Amino acid sequence: MIRDCCVRIDNVKVRFCLCPSAGKTLLKKIIFWENEILTKPQYFLYTKFPNYVIFQNNLVYTIFTDFNKTYFRINITGISSADKISDSVKDFCLHFDVPATKIISDIIIDSIFASGSFKKPINLRLLMRLLNGQFSNIFKVKFNCETSSAAYCRHKKFGTIGVFRTGKFIILGAKCPETVNNLVCEMSALIQDL
Numbered sequence: 001m002i003r004d005c006c007v008r009i010d011n012v013k014v015r016f017c018l019c020p021s022a023g024k025t026l027l028k029k030i031i032f033w034e035n036e037i038l039t040k041p042q043y044f045l046y047t048k049f050p051n052y053v054i055f056q057n058n059l060v061y062t063i064f065t066d067f068n069k070t071y072f073r074i075n076i077t078g079i080s081s082a083d084k085i086s087d088s089v090k091d092f093c094l095h096f097d098v099p100a101t102k103i104i105s106d107i108i109i110d111s112i113f114a115s116g117s118f119k120k121p122i123n124l125r126l127l128m129r130l131l132n133g134q135f136s137n138i139f140k141v142k143f144n145c146e147t148s149s150a151a152y153c154r155h156k157k158f159g160t161i162g163v164f165r166t167g168k169f170i171i172l173g174a175k176c177p178e179t180v181n182n183l184v185c186e187m188s189a190l191i192q193d194l
Contacts, residue, residue, distance in 0.1 A: 007116035007184050009177065012079040015110050016089070022102030023065060023072025029096060030054070030063070061092060075110070082109070082177045112159075112174040118167040118182065118191060124151045126194050128162060135190065158183040163191075 031054055038132065052063040061149035062075040079088045089107055093100050101116040124143055128151055150162040150170075159173035161183050169187070173179045 006119075007114055007171075007180060009081050009112055009180065011077065011113040012082055012085060013075060013077040013110045013112075014079065014085055014089070014107050015073055015075045015102050016107045017105040018074060018098065019102050019104045020070050020071040020072065020137055023063075024069055026063065026072070026096055026098055027052070027065065027069070051126050056095065059088060059091070061096075061135045072073045082112070085109070109175055112171070112177065112180055114171040114174065116169055118163075118169065118172075118188060120167045120191075122163055122165055122167050123194055124163065126163050127151055127153075127191065130190065130194070138186075153187065155183055155186070158186075161187055163187065 050065045050067055050069075054063075058078045058080070060075075060077040062077070064073040064075070065071060074092065076088050076092060079085055085107065087101070092098065092102070093103075124145065128141045128143045131141045131153055138156055140154045141151055142148075142157075143176045144153075150164045152162045153158055154160045158179045159171060159175070162170045164173065169184075171180055171183060174183065
């Protein structure tokens with residue numbers, strides 16, 4: 001709970017790189033598994049050479065490579081919380097038989113998607129005026145009541161929060177859970193007087 005509102009992290013996307021030898025071995029396995037994967041309901045494989053997307057349970061693994069097979073970046077999307085990042089990477093290594101020692105970069109959070117509610121209706125036009133006026137050095141706001149149901153407020157440091165008139169919100173592009181909390185706290189403090 002943050003200032004009489006609640007927030008929930010819904011999706012975390014991470015990325016990391018594999019060494020070329022592990023990446024090449026992984027691609028050989030994926031190509032070998034391609035026919036078998038298509039018969040298993042827990043997997044779905046999409047290939048767009050030279051990249052591969054594998055859906056497994058609630059996670060999406062995207063393997064990016066170059067045509068020379070010298071670069072292998074792995075994205076994992078669908079992680080339900082920041083606490084589960086290491087488990088998701090371990091699951092990737094286990095499912096695709098990739099030793100964790102073959103990960104040659106830090107595991108980086110690309111994006112966190114979160115949602116929640118301020119538990120009160122919001123006048124979006126007043127919010128836009130406030131943020132574009134007094135707080136224009138912190139927020140950049142896009143809102144057109146004729147084409148959008150949310151005011152998208154881009155914070156200079158923390159990411160974007162989409163605020164709906166019902167008081168619900170979504171957060172896009174946060175880089176860590178603390179960023180999510182900071183963004184919600186700042187916005188919550190600003191809307192208290194609306």
